[in-house]
Amino acid sequence: MAQAIRLRQASSPLKASCHTCSLSNLCLPLAVEENDLERLEDIVQQGRIFNRGEHIFDQSTPFRSCFAVRSGSIKTSIITENGEEQVTGFFMPGELVGLDSMSSENYACTAKALERTSVCEFPIEKLEELTGKLPELQHHMYHLMSQEIQNSHQLAMLLSKNTAEERIAALLLSLSSRFQRRRMSGTNFSLPMARNDIANFLGLAVETVSRVFTRFQNQGVIKARGREVELLDVEALQMVSREFSRQGGQ
Amino acid sequence: MAQAIRLRQASSPLKASCHTCSLSNLCLPLAVEENDLERLEDIVQQGRIFNRGEHIFDQSTPFRSCFAVRSGSIKTSIITENGEEQVTGFFMPGELVGLDSMSSENYACTAKALERTSVCEFPIEKLEELTGKLPELQHHMYHLMSQEIQNSHQLAMLLSKNTAEERIAALLLSLSSRFQRRRMSGTNFSLPMARNDIANFLGLAVETVSRVFTRFQNQGVIKARGREVELLDVEALQMVSREFSRQGGQ
DNA sequence: CGTTGTATTGAATTGTCTCAACGATAGTGG
């Protein structure tokens, strides 16, 4: 008892304030009734900070928690038997990382901070227990996981049918809309990831990514300097990204 | 009351017998305690049969149910804005279709029977309700969805980094192991899908698929006649499928 | 001011696609 009180007090300063979190409309709290929010907050460990390059978790280590990005950004990747890396996703604030590991004892991928990043941790047993009690939350979990499947299908589609230009246009637009969701500029942002990661993620050579960037720039569609990107002609990008199958019919 | 009894009686002959189903070790019953199995059986609609080419459900129609394949096989695909088709998966007996639609009002893809196919239907509201009551079942749902995410990542990887030969070898091995799971021959089976579907799924041209098949055949790795396939040298296929990155190192 | 990692640019190579023709197979109706 006394211990319970002590714990509660001790964790109080660290305890999540989903109530006040600006991302609550994107993250798990979205699904939770105001009066149940405390129960979610009770299981969250909040405020862990990772520096650029640090691992949030590692492939093949015991799967314990899912993580919500609070600020910064994360890349997930799989290391194959050959030692090759495959980037499987980029995660921005409000997005949940680790859903692909819920089928195994160990993490299915490695999550790495692309910049100084703060996360909220949801221990999986507690989360599962809670979703069993809160149907809305369970529904939301299904929703998120399903979304992840769809995203991955979209990616597979992009990789199997689209040209380098189309893939990069699609990525830029995806990032753009994700920035916008957070009420940041959708046309003027800085890429959290290196060219290398983009290339890997999109199944291209780094050189190709570079070439496409400059090609877009020459066409006046974007302005790029290193990681700093400005989308000058969003419509053109949209054209490009869905303009496969039709030949040249701009 | 009387109605309840009537319903129970009426549905009795159609009611699922997960108890006796040979696929219960792959499907949802896997996660359910013996004494809870009835509750799962209560929500299942079993025994719907579809002929080759018939749609189990259609993209953009209201999402109502997930389906477990009982016999036969299913392909799922997305139709893009351009009218292009993208095959997103093949489903064999014991596997669950529709998980990618749980984030939306409507089905995210179309499911089509590749041959005469029998399915069990799980209405989604009832399923969600039940998973809220049976933690093991909830866990299993998370497991399946997570698996689906991983599969899709694997596919993305295959599409982005591997050659035509590697992709096809991987597909053949995947099918092989899925046949084996059902205690069927893993080296001698007939492909449920057309070359066209294989090509679409793997992001290749039909011609390329054809060429690789004959190449494998000339190398004595497989024997193929139409959809009938025999894997003559499984190890060679395994070599091929994971032998990217290393150059020429047979 | 080198050093290291990251990004860009160029030239040559190649795997896969496209286009096109042909063969095989299955289903249909006379």
Add this chain to the structure above:
DNA sequence: CCACTATCGTTGAGACAATTCAATACAACG
């Protein structure tokens, strides 16, 4: 049972997008 037709699968030759290899430019950092 045999054409007839449609669909599916195979094979060949040329084109092209992206890769690979190689060199250079740029930025951050101790």
